[in-house]
Amino acid sequence: MIIGLPKEIKNNENRVALTPAGAKTLIQKGHKVFAEINAGVNSGFSNEEYEKAGVEMLSTPAEVYARAEMIIKVKEPIESEYELIRPDQLVFTYFHFASNEKLTHAMIESKAVCLAYETVEKQDHTLPLLIPMSEVAGRMSIQEGAKYLEKPKGGKGILLGGVPGVKPANVLILGGGIVGTQAAFMAAGLGAHVTLADISLPRLRYLSEIMPANVDTLMSSQYNIEQLLPHTDLVIGAVLIPGAKAPHLITKDMLRLMQPGSVMVDVAIDQGGCFETSVPTTHANPVYQVDGISHYCVANIPGAVPFTSTLALTNATLPYAHLLADNGWEKACKENEDLRKGLNIVKGEIVFKAVAEAFGL
Numbered sequence: 001m002i003i004g005l006p007k008e009i010k011n012n013e014n015r016v017a018l019t020p021a022g023a024k025t026l027i028q029k030g031h032k033v034f035a036e037i038n039a040g041v042n043s044g045f046s047n048e049e050y051e052k053a054g055v056e057m058l059s060t061p062a063e064v065y066a067r068a069e070m071i072i073k074v075k076e077p078i079e080s081e082y083e084l085i086r087p088d089q090l091v092f093t094y095f096h097f098a099s100n101e102k103l104t105h106a107m108i109e110s111k112a113v114c115l116a117y118e119t120v121e122k123q124d125h126t127l128p129l130l131i132p133m134s135e136v137a138g139r140m141s142i143q144e145g146a147k148y149l150e151k152p153k154g155g156k157g158i159l160l161g162g163v164p165g166v167k168p169a170n171v172l173i174l175g176g177g178i179v180g181t182q183a184a185f186m187a188a189g190l191g192a193h194v195t196l197a198d199i200s201l202p203r204l205r206y207l208s209e210i211m212p213a214n215v216d217t218l219m220s221s222q223y224n225i226e227q228l229l230p231h232t233d234l235v236i237g238a239v240l241i242p243g244a245k246a247p248h249l250i251t252k253d254m255l256r257l258m259q260p261g262s263v264m265v266d267v268a269i270d271q272g273g274c275f276e277t278s279v280p281t282t283h284a285n286p287v288y289q290v291d292g293i294s295h296y297c298v299a300n301i302p303g304a305v306p307f308t309s310t311l312a313l314t315n316a317t318l319p320y321a322h323l324l325a326d327n328g329w330e331k332a333c334k335e336n337e338d339l340r341k342g343l344n345i346v347k348g349e350i351v352f353k354a355v356a357e358a359f360g361l
Contacts, residue, residue, distance in 0.1 A: 003070050011282035
């Protein structure tokens with residue numbers, strides 16, 4: 001199969017979908033890999049490393065899209081890329097369709113095969129291609145939240161872990177999945193007092209057993225959230241419904257319960273956000289305020305640490321890329337249920353229910 005690796009062009013998206021080592025394994029199995037010049041530079045991988053691996057470097061994204069049967073990316077195509085995608089071309093990337101109607105219609109019109117990392121799902125309901133980036137995003141949410149609690153950044157001027165004789169910050173994490181769990185470990189490690197809320201009692205039992213002593217678990221409900229907000233310094237939104245739009249757990253009216261200078265980090269922004277007042281931001285302009293509350297809503301948080309993120313992502317995606325390249329998408333998806341669940345749009349037809357329901361299609 002002919003595989004194309006374009007350079008990511010979303011704002012401050014520094015990751016790349018395939019490392020030189022990953023490309024080499026595909027080439028050794030008889031596949032052809034084309035990459036756009038400088039595709040991996042911002043992740044720490046030079047053009048020379050790709051060339052040594054056997055990758056042919058091309059000057060423009062148009063050349064990559066024109067030659068490739070399968071495009072491997074990190075983030076969803078943006079508007080300038082829509083016209084480059086061809087009918088029957090396989091595009092393997094994060095799409096998050098349910099939060100982007102324009103992208104959804106563009107991919108329907110392209111007649112391409114859109115296989116989304118975020119909905120590839122194993123039999124135990126884990127999401128193998130979302131987990132590594134969720135781990136990064138969960139840990140970074142605390143790192144970024146701590147930064148924007150600083151007074152020069154518009155925050156309350158609170159040190160997350162406090163110091164002897166001074167209480168630590170209070171952190172509320174909504175969602176006990178991968179993002180929430182990693183965020184809780186990170187915040188607890190820094191010494192904060194953490195409340196981890198989820199709607200699954202079995203999950204809360206499990207989390208209660210594995211979390212440090214400075215993490216409390218709580219059944220998530222509007223009442224419980226409202227009781228905590230007046231005393232919360234940092235809120236992490238970590239709710240995920242695979243392939244579907246995130247629910248709004250904190251409304252605009254609930255912001256009045258919070259103290260000015262508090263910070264909200266919406267890791268669910270890729271899926272529409274779990275705060276009503278969330279709108280996507282970028283690494284260039286990551287934060288805005290609503291009613292004195294700082295909102296950090298960067299849609300590609302792991303893009304800030306591209307070396308770590310690229311290695312972690314390739315570790316997860318490469319086995320599936322091999323299946324697709326070796327067998328073609330139809331055979332691979334017929335034989336592998338994980339991959340089949342990743343199909344969202346196929347040759348002009350939506351085949352993933354949550355995406356169709358999001359837009360009444």
